[in-house]
Amino acid sequence: MNTPGLDLPDARGRTGLDRAGRDLTGNPAVVVRDVELLAAAWHVLRRTTYDFRRRDGRWTTEQRETYDRGDGATVLLFDPRRRTVLLTRQFRFPVYVNGHPDGMFLETAAGLLDGDDPAAAIRREAAEELGVTIGELIEVFRPWTSPGSVTERLHCFAAPYSVESRTGEGGGLADEGEDIEAVELPFDKALAMIDSGEIADAKTIMLLQWAALKGALDSDR
Template structure:
């Protein structure tokens, strides 16, 4: 594509404290042939790279959580869940993203695949971001991660179930653009929908199980496994039993997620806590679970 018909008439440095903030005055030729004078402030922080690390067999992803001041001043908690990322700083995108991923997550990165590049905020920021994906295994962990303290980083490493991460996008818990883009790429290209095994901790569990079966999944009502149901008056007593977790944990580990609906139920809530610790997605409604339609 031919460069835009632009005549830069003035350039003013506004700040070079962190990166470069400049004010440009320019004439832009409109589609009707006329010229229009405009001004824009442009923030130049260099180009960057980001990567989504995933484990295909376990269906998990590695993300990080860190404080981001711009989100804090725009009505957000400030703590953003993201893919590992960093500025290139004169390195190649592939070289930089390997270093950043190891620095931030503590995992050594093997083969990486570049999937695309994109301008993330072209109205005001020059940055072009290079997007990568790469597989990881538990044995690839060589450190704690967390970033560099001298650069103000205090990063928490999160290993999440892939479906759980997608649910966090839908619920608004993950709101970072680059992370959403890579998770959706993974969903479309590498992690197609499949038949899920769902532990049902819900009122009207049999009804829910039947609907899950119709949607192409394998429902496992909690009462089939001798676990508490929302209709069981003795649910709290069962939870307090020392053998509860010993029975429930191995069963949950063989599931892809947990469906929790209905009212107050100590047993179901205990299963939710256990599923969260395992990184399993927690579904709160049947319609949140995508149908499985085998080809």
């Protein structure tokens, strides 16, 4: 049987999407038995069956579904002279359907790598979403943000910006359905918005707290 994403190219030209994980050897307590492709309309949903040796020595058979959308990158843009940060605001349907009042989410500029290295990807996203040309780029950390179900690893950066570095219009790519507003906030207000719940995005919270802990916006740095 010819199936898109398996033996036939899918809409993105991919085949063999059921091969991921079959050759893993790093953990002798895990033996992958089967990988099923459940969906590949854009990103990839798989169900993997594997044997797992528990701490007491017993082997059990487990199944897990994983959502593979590729790795991503994000950046906290900060102006140390004016003590401001530059964020995006855009509609996010997944948070809207899960209880966010209106789905209009404040967050750091971000996007998938799409074949680029992380630094190149986040420079691209900062230009597309916020119209900022990034100079110095600080690599902060690379967490997995939802390790129970999503494979994505997020490359988190910080970068200074200024009025002069805002060289483009931003707003995102209209042909990808993006409609992004640039929101400049005093750093202290952004921190307070974590407590108020107005900023509820995990990557943005982590990067704002990193900036506070490291004194990234302190004038004497």
